[in-house]
Amino acid sequence: MENIDMELVRRLEDKAADIRKQLIDMTYAIGHAHLGGALSMCDIAVALYYHFLNFNPKAPKAPDRDRLVLSKGHSGCLFYNIFADLGMYDKEELYNGYNRIGGRFGQHPNRKYIEGFEASTGSLGHGLSIAVGMAFAGRMDRARWRVYCITGDGELNEGSNWEAMMLAAHHQFGNLVAIVDRNRIQGNGWTEDTVALEPLASKWESFGWEVRVIEDGNDMKQVVEALAALPPSDPVERRKPICLIANTVKGKGIAFMENEPKWHAGGLSKEKRDECIRLIEEARRARG
Amino acid sequence: MAITWDFAEMLAKESARDKFMLKLLELAKTNKNIVYICSDGAPVGSKQDEFRKLYPEQFIEVGIAEPNAIGIATGLALSGKMPFVNAFGPFLSLRATDQIHTDMAYNDVPVRVIGTHGGLTSGGGPTHYTVCDYAIMRSIPNMTMVAPSDANQCVKLIEASLTYPGPVYIRVARGEEPLVYKDNDYEYVIGKAITAKEGKDATIIGVGIGVYNGLVAAQQLAKEGIDVRVLDMHTIKPIDTEAIVKAAKETGVIVTVEDHNIVGGLGAAVAEVVLESGIPCKFKRLGVPDVFAELGTPEELYAYYGYDGNGIIKQIKQMLD
Numbered sequence: 001m002e003n004i005d006m007e008l009v010r011r012l013e014d015k016a017a018d019i020r021k022q023l024i025d026m027t028y029a030i031g032h033a034h035l036g037g038a039l040s041m042c043d044i045a046v047a048l049y050y051h052f053l054n055f056n057p058k059a060p061k062a063p064d065r066d067r068l069v070l071s072k073g074h075s076g077c078l079f080y081n082i083f084a085d086l087g088m089y090d091k092e093e094l095y096n097g098y099n100r101i102g103g104r105f106g107q108h109p110n111r112k113y114i115e116g117f118e119a120s121t122g123s124l125g126h127g128l129s130i131a132v133g134m135a136f137a138g139r140m141d142r143a144r145w146r147v148y149c150i151t152g153d154g155e156l157n158e159g160s161n162w163e164a165m166m167l168a169a170h171h172q173f174g175n176l177v178a179i180v181d182r183n184r185i186q187g188n189g190w191t192e193d194t195v196a197l198e199p200l201a202s203k204w205e206s207f208g209w210e211v212r213v214i215e216d217g218n219d220m221k222q223v224v225e226a227l228a229a230l231p232p233s234d235p236v237e238r239r240k241p242i243c244l245i246a247n248t249v250k251g252k253g254i255a256f257m258e259n260e261p262k263w264h265a266g267g268l269s270k271e272k273r274d275e276c277i278r279l280i281e282e283a284r285r286a287r288g
Numbered sequence: 289m290a291i292t293w294d295f296a297e298m299l300a301k302e303s304a305r306d307k308f309m310l311k312l313l314e315l316a317k318t319n320k321n322i323v324y325i326c327s328d329g330a331p332v333g334s335k336q337d338e339f340r341k342l343y344p345e346q347f348i349e350v351g352i353a354e355p356n357a358i359g360i361a362t363g364l365a366l367s368g369k370m371p372f373v374n375a376f377g378p379f380l381s382l383r384a385t386d387q388i389h390t391d392m393a394y395n396d397v398p399v400r401v402i403g404t405h406g407g408l409t410s411g412g413g414p415t416h417y418t419v420c421d422y423a424i425m426r427s428i429p430n431m432t433m434v435a436p437s438d439a440n441q442c443v444k445l446i447e448a449s450l451t452y453p454g455p456v457y458i459r460v461a462r463g464e465e466p467l468v469y470k471d472n473d474y475e476y477v478i479g480k481a482i483t484a485k486e487g488k489d490a491t492i493i494g495v496g497i498g499v500y501n502g503l504v505a506a507q508q509l510a511k512e513g514i515d516v517r518v519l520d521m522h523t524i525k526p527i528d529t530e531a532i533v534k535a536a537k538e539t540g541v542i543v544t545v546e547d548h549n550i551v552g553g554l555g556a557a558v559a560e561v562v563l564e565s566g567i568p569c570k571f572k573r574l575g576v577p578d579v580f581a582e583l584g585t586p587e588e589l590y591a592y593y594g595y596d597g598n599g600i601i602k603q604i605k606q607m608l609d
Binding site: 067069110111112118119120121122123126128129130131132133134135136137138139140141159160163164166167 | 356358362363366368369386395
C-alpha cells in the first residue's frame, strides 16, 4: 500500500521494542511468564493499542470503545505491560501482584481486576464466541465500535471456535475481526505435528470468512497495512466477517527463544535477562 | 406459609417450558435488553418461533452448539444485554460446563440459563437425562442454581431473575408437571425456601418435582396422624441454611427428594448443612441412586427408584419406627 505512514510504523516499532523490554523485565522480576506467545503477538497488540483501537486508558469502559477479546488468555502478561505503559497502574503493583494471593495479575487475565480486559479468559477456544456475542450486541445497538478477537493457532484445535465461526458467518457481521496469532507452535510443539491446521486460510474461508494473510505479523509495516486496510466497522452492513491470519514467530525478538517450543513459558536469570535486553536494543539500532 | 393444592381433589398440570416462554414474550416487548438464545429450539408454530417473529433482533438461534450459546450470551451480557439461554439441560449442564464455569461464572455476568428436560423427564434415556446439573452448578463459584417446583413458580423466578445479580442456572422439566401452589400470591425470593406444609414429626425437603412428590406423601401421612413438614428448596445454591437447621432442630428427621443423582445434589447440600450444624438428626437422601437410570416415564421411574409419594411414605415410616 503506497499511503503507508512510515512515521507511524517507526513509532510503533519503537513502542513494540519498549514493550518487549518491559515484558522481559517483568518476567525477570516475577520469575515466570508465558513469553513465547506474548512475543509473537507483541507487534499486533502494540499496533492496536497505540494506534488502531479506539481505547482510552483513562476511560477503559467508555461505551463507544472498540472491544478486544483476548482468547489466548495466557498472553495476558503482554497486555499487563501495555496497560502499565499506558498508565493504568504502575509496574510495582504488577510485579508485586503477579500470581500472588490478593494480586490482580494472574497467568490468565481477570476482567474484574483489570479494566482493560473485556473478558476473563484462560480456557482456550472461548474468546471467539464471546466476541460474536459482542458483535450481536453492537448490531442491536447500532453501535460503531468494532470487536476484535485475538486467538492463538493451537487453540483452534478446540471445536467451539468453529461453532462461533459458523454462526458469525451466518450472521455476516461487519463489526467483527478475528486475528490469528499464527506462530505455529502450541504447548506440545509444532501445530502441524500435533493436529495439522493447514490449509488454515481455506478452512476459515470455507466457514464463510474473508481471510487476509499477513505474511509477516512481526513486521510492523505489514501489520499497519493490514489493520489500516480494514473496512470501517459497520453494525448493520452484512458482509463476511474478516479473519487476519498473522504469520508470526513464537519468541520473536529474542533469538534463543524464537521457534523454540520450550519458551512457551519460562523464567529468566539475570544473565538471560541482560542478553534479552541487549538483543532487543540491537534490533532497534539495526532498524535505525 | 404458601397455600398448596390438596392432591386428592386437584391434579392440574402445566408446563414450565410454556410458561416461561409466555413470560419472556411479555417481557421482551418492553425490555429491549432481553435476548433469547436457543439451540435448534424454535420449531415452526412454537412459542419460540413466535418470539423470533415478534422480536427478531432479540432472538438468536445458535444451532446445535451449546458451548457457543453460553459464550455468545456472555458476550451479550458483557455488553449490557440480558440473555436467556434455553436448551436441553443435559447438554447445557455437561457439554457447556466449561463455558458456564469460565465465561458466565468467572466473568460473573447476568446470563440466565434455562435447562429443560430436567431429571428423568425427557423419556430419552441416560444420554438425555439431566442428573448432574445440581452437583455441577453447586460447585461453581458465583453460580445460583434454581429449580422451580411448578410452572407458576417458574414465572415468579423469571421475574425475580431480572434484578438478581450474577449468573443463574434454571432447571425445568420436559413437559407438564402438577401445580403445587393453589394461590400464587406467596412471596418468592431466590435463595429462600418455602414452607409448603408445616409439620413437626419429620421434614421432607424437596426440589422441583420432589416438592410435589413430598406433598403427596405428607398429605397421605397426615391422614395417618403423622405430621410432616415439606420445604420447597427451589434454590439449591445459595441453599437456605436457616430453614434446614430449623427443620433439623424442630423435627429431628429429614428426607431429601430430588430428580437428580443423590451424589452431589440437594441431599448432599442439606447433609453438609445438617452435619456442620451439630444437630442430631436422622437423615436420608432420595433420588437417582448413582446409576444411569432405566427407561420409562418420569412417574414410573420415580416409583422405581423410590422417590414418588409412596416411596417417600415408606421411607418416613421406616425412620419414625
